[in-house]
Amino acid sequence: MSDNSPGASETDGTTSANESAYWSQNIRLLWTLMSIWFVVSFGAGILFRDFLDQFSIGGYPLGFWFAQQGSIYVFILLIVFYSIRMKRIERQYDLDD
């Protein structure tokens, strides 16, 4: 997403302001959700696992739980949230299918 400056789409003169606004709102949402994706799997499950393992959830050390269970549940929630939220955004810009 790094090389997608919002200005780029205005240069060809065909993208309407409405579509650009829609797209940049989508990109913002993607940044948020991809950050969560990164944090639960690579963060909690790998990089900070040792720290999290001092806590536990039932008989699971917390970092281990994120690596083998929790991250997968969060992945599902991310897709469900994105799906619902995007539908709303698309309606708002009158661009839904």
Next chain:
Amino acid sequence: MATQTLIYLFVGLSFALYIGIAIASRAGSTSEFYVAGGGVNPVVNGMATAADWMSAASFISMAGIIAFSGYDGSVYLMGWTGGYVLLALLLAPYLRKFGQFTVPDFIGTRYYSKAARVVAVICLIFISFTYIAGQMRGVGIVFSRFLDVPINLGVIIGMAIVFVYAVLGGMKGVTYTQVAQYCVLIFAYMVPAFFISFLVTGNPVPQLGLGSPVNDGSGLYVLQKLDLVLQDMGFAAYTSGEKSMIDVFCITLALMVGTAGLPHVIVRFFTVPKASDARKSAGWALVFIALLYTTAPAVGAFARLNFIDSVQDTDYAEAPAWFRNWESNDLIAWRDKNGDGKMQLGKGDPFQGAPLFAESTGPSGERVVSNEAADDNPNEVYVDRDIMVLANPEIANLPGWVIALVAAGGLAAALSTAAGLLLVISSSISHDLLKSTFRPQITEKGELLAARIAATAAIVVAGYLGIYPPGWVAQVVAFAFGLAAASLFPAIFMGIFSKRMNREGAIAGMVTGLSFTFLYIGWFKLWSPDSNVAANWLFGISPEGIGVIGMLLNFAVAIAVARFTSAPPKEIGWLVDKIRVPRA
């Protein structure tokens, strides 16, 4: 009824079901053959995607790999599910909006280049054949272990079944068969899992069982007990793992990105009616996949615990029946190093390499193994990891019909993945190579016939690879994911999110990512396997994880080249605008 009869019955019924569905949903046009006419309900497609995705490896091998690697097994759990987030958020809806038949279609059109399309076809065929050889082998193995059919005959029966529904039905037939296969495989996976979880912890839900105390009155949690037992035997703790952090990180990322770049997965999202359905469908697919993927680590842990309990320090003469069953199937071997007649487990190899059985029996009645000795460790037992799922019902003393179910489930997993792969191979040949590149004048009927011939040829090649597996197949599964991550994913991603990315950049990026990853994996896995140790790896990243570096190289080269070459034509900008917006 005898277990053997039940197995024949279950497997026979499931095959009849698949063929019946295929005949009911034959494909009549190229659109039906390639993308099921684009009219598949998103939930149905999610289920088909789950069956397509979960292969013989997911069903048979994954729990066993986790059982023997503990925390390190997390790379597969996160890697093979996290990719669906990338798919749903970054690729699937836009590719669906683009609305063509294949992945090379998108790359060829977006980068206005036949060369780019052909590069994509080469990546696709290489990735898919690597993957499919393993599936046909899996079919043969299930046949030989459960049905007493020789492996080769098993592969041929599998080829015949796939032939009927992939060649006749195309994507339409495959989709609805995959739905049936998902139901068979998930039921077959969950039933023994409920039983074994209940047996070990008293809680039938495996996801909760893995976090519960063991049912043996010790008051220890499952994972605590496993850690203690394994450390006693000289292993690392189950929950700690032995891989370096950077390697775990890179393997997980390579598998995620690779998943999102696998053509047979992407193409499933071309079959739903709308872009928003593609998102929804990816969510459903992940729900159906997660059911098995959150169960697998529990099955692995319980099976490991059960296995140790029933084997460690047991007299061979008193070994449970399943132990000898699977010994006679070559999956277990025992060499009594200290001559005490008891089986001892521990860290290290019981002998060198996979067991080579001699015809004779040893003093305790065990099958003698003629391998070279490995006497630097006390471990006496060789176990093939696949046992953790295949023998699970027997280890847990479950009734015969559960064993029959596992056989049918393993076949469903292997056949559904094989069919999906065959389809993308055949459509890339008939559509991308013939119709779009070398023979544009071909009629729709001719193209459909070509697709069927290509699918038939692909089945024959896959069967051949299954019967005569080249030594490299098991070694190069890393190829499929690494190459998908390093070649296809960046090209598709930049095609959607960057309007400035042009033909020159994309091709240079794909070629760089592909060659780097290919050479790195090839060097350590094929040409110089002895040097495949952490000390020699680039940044300590194993061949399994190197796709990440290949991907970064792809991005870097593509962006640099695109900067110094001319921008794509105006129409491409319009095309990108069009795919970014769901409304037609």
